[in-house]
Amino acid sequence: MRGVFDWLDSRTGFRAARHHLLDEPIPSGVGWWFITGSILLFLLGVQVVTGIVLTMYYVPSPESAYDSVRFIMDGLPFGALLRGFHFFGASFIVVAALLHLVRVVMFGSYKKPRELTWMTGVLLLLVILAFALSGYLLPWDQKAYWATTVTINIARGTPVLGEHVANLMRGGADLGALTLVRWYSAHVFLLPAALIVLVLSHLYLMRRHGISGPIEPVAGPAKPFFPYHVLKDTIGMAVVFAVLLTFVFSIRVPLDAIADPSDASYIPRPEWYFLSLFQLLKYFPGPLEPVATMVIPGVVVGGLLMLPFLDSSPHRHPFRRPVVMLCFGVLGLAVTTLTTLGLRDTPPEAASQWTPMAIAGQALAADERCQACHRPGGAANPVSELRLRRDPEWIAGHLADPEVIAPGLRPAPPGGLQPAQAAAVVQYLTLARAGAQPPEVSVEERMAATAFARHCVNCHQIDGEGGAFGPDLSHIGQTRDAAWLRAWIADPSEVDVLANMPGFSDAMSDTELGVLSDYLAARK
Ligand code: HEC
Ligand code: HEC
Incomplete structure (x- = not known):
């Protein structure tokens, strides 16, 4: 065995590489705070792996995209979990990136x-958001x-370049197949x-200058990255992964x-991490919109990028950098406040609209009689995909007498x-x-309704x-x-x-x- 490794090493030099990668001395006093970067890297890895598997089933065309996602959710073994990892992983990455920052x-x-x-690092944060x-x-x-319509409209509001940027993002006059591709x-x-x-680049630069380490140097010998810091990193990743698993399995x-595209009444909601920007938009209506979409985010990102040059003093202790701390405090507070306001402005999930009749409607439409035609591959679209394009009279007639395609021709059976x-x-x-x-x-409530x-x-x-x-x-x-x-319902x-009422x-x-x-007795 040794011979094989020796041969491999002489051809590839992997021992030196391993030594270089793993035995990097870590200054004394580097604690748990320094695992945020590894956690971020780990989460990005999860995203890459799940993303690659998702591409094997996903079809990027308006005709098939939705169905392919539905297949992933309902037809593919573990598909719902796969999408869960990718979906919640994105939120976890944003949190981890902010913690790291x-x-x-x-x-x-x-x-x-x-x-x-x-x-x-700042550019990486932007890439993650993209x-x-x-x-x-x-x-x-x-x-x-x-x-996405909202996103593209925001881009269109860019002074001067707006139309071009929007066209680039849309790929055509409308949001359609080209946009999706x-x-x-x-x-x-x-x-x-x-x-x-x-x-x-980030990792290379990090290694080139070494870990910054504790604010005040801590006396003591430097220890190699492996196994001392790797252990902390691994524990951190395991904990984060456990939390991610909990989300994936429970939601x-x-x-x-x-x-x-014809239903403009739909009110879109951004993901939570864009909620603060979305909320900001509400305070700058009409022509002021670019202030919220370009100026403020531009100043924040520009300030972030330039931070090392704006604060070039050698002091690292937070108390010796009051202005920087104050700016970040205000920024953090603003983002938190806007996000909270945004969450509060979000109308509660439409649960209250789900009257007993709407719940019953779902069961009525799932009836065998309807499924005879409204099923995948059947004569008509599956009920879950019906768009209600026909007028109400036609629908009422069709539901009274489904076998007749031109309803009203004969008395309803x-x-x-x-x-x-x-x-x-x-x-x-x-x-x-x-x-x-x-x-x-x-189950009872559904059955009763x-x-x-x-x-x-x-x-x-x-x-x-x-x-x-x-x-x-x-x-x-x-x-x-x-x-x-x-007793009454059974036989009045x-x-x-x-x-007068018939028995059931x-x-x-x-x-x-x-x-x-x-159910009725509980209706007080
Ligand atoms: C004999 C086959 C058949 C049966 C049975 C049937 N439907 Fe239909 N249904 C159709 C066809 C065909 C259309 C028109 C094509 C379409 O919209 O997919 C339609 C249209 C509809 C529409 C209107 C869709 C729109 O876009 O406006 C609704 C709602 C509907 N059906 C519900 C039902 C329900 C609920 C049942 C069970 C009570 C049922 N259908 C039973 C064939 C059937
Ligand atoms: C054909 C119409 C009809 C249908 C269908 C019907 N009911 Fe009735 N129901 C009546 C009428 C009319 C009364 C008033 C008493 C009477 O004349 O029998 C009544 C009375 C009642 C009462 C008594 C109210 C009271 O406090 O005296 C209850 C409870 C009730 N119905 C429940 C039901 C339930 C549950 C169903 C479905 C399983 C049902 N009914 C189906 C017509 C109907």
Whole structure:
């Protein structure tokens, strides 16, 4: 074995390289603060690996992009986790990059002779943000489409060059196939190339000047990078990876409805790390917009790049650099405040719009009868992809008598959806199209809402929806308990011989009866 290594070493010189890479002396007193860079590097690695696998399934065209992402989420084994890593990894990188920046500023590590190390670092931060921005469009869902429309509009506001920049980003007159290809190409070729060059320069410069080390030199011998500092780095990476895993396994990355260029009512929301800029925009309306989009960010980035020259004193202790500390304090406070305000301005997830009828609408539309045609490869688009382009009358007629493509030609057969039920389906489709994620409701609640929509909604109202033949049931729990309701729904004539309402003991299973009675009894 030794012979093989000796031979390899004589041909490649790997022992010297290993010695050079791993045995670098680290000054005494370099502590946990100095692991932020390695964590960042590790997260970038996760992003590269998951990104490469994603490109094997992703198709950058408006016809297929959305479906390919949906396939990754639902069809590919571990695909949802794969996308989860890539999605949350991006946020983690932004956090890690900011922590790294704060560390370098606190320790005054940007000072002579590390000016260029710092500048490549600032450029890296911009590349990371560009990655996030370009990746946002790729799923080609509503959020992607409209957020990118906003981004391009902002670019168009650039004085003088605006139109050209916007054209370059769009690749044509509209946001379409060319835009997607351009952003994809930037995301997988251009930016990675920039990333590699900058990371290598950054690391090379870091090694050339050595680690800046503690603010005040600590007495003691320097120790080799391996294994002393590597151990700290590894522990840090493991902890961060564990947190990332928790996110990936517990939160499913959302995918909105497919991009619909005709639906300008969609309100796009930026990712949290762009929220402060987005919020800033609100305070500079109309012609002042470039102040928020160009001037302020330009001053901040310019100031960051020039920091080592603006603060050229040799002092590293924060107390000896009050102006720098004050500037960063104000900047941090401003970004935090704007982000908080932005979060608060975000309307709560559309959960409240998910009335029982909308929830029931989802179940009604998932019915076998509808799936006969509305399925992948079927005669019509899958229900989840219906865009509600037809007029409401056509839809109501179609839902009442789905077998007839020109509805209204014959009397609606029994079994078609009644007007109130059709309204529930439309309500569901409208919400789904607007990109509202269905709320997490319990199996019971869904079953109850569905049973109500199947059997009761034509005669009874809940929360203002439904027919008016029977009494409003919105607050029926105030007067009736579950046992009474169950007996009544099963067979009203058993309870009251004069009852007009039909019984449902045959139409509904025991479970459905129980769940529906409990649900109504709970409506106080
Ligand atoms: C016999 C086949 C068939 C059945 C069964 C059927 N549909 Fe359709 N549906 C179509 C066709 C064809 C269209 C028009 C093409 C399209 O928009 O995809 C359509 C259109 C629609 C639309 C309007 C889409 C738009 O863009 O406006 C809705 C909503 C809809 N169907 C819902 C349903 C629901 C809910 C059911 C079950 C109760 C159902 N359909 C059952 C064939 C069917
Ligand atoms: C064909 C119309 C019709 C349908 C369908 C219908 N109901 Fe009724 N319901 C009535 C009418 C009318 C009354 C008023 C009492 C009566 O005349 O029987 C009533 C009364 C009730 C009451 C009693 C209210 C009270 O406090 O006295 C409850 C509860 C009720 N319905 C629940 C349901 C449920 C649950 C369903 C679905 C499984 C349903 N109904 C389906 C027509 C209907």
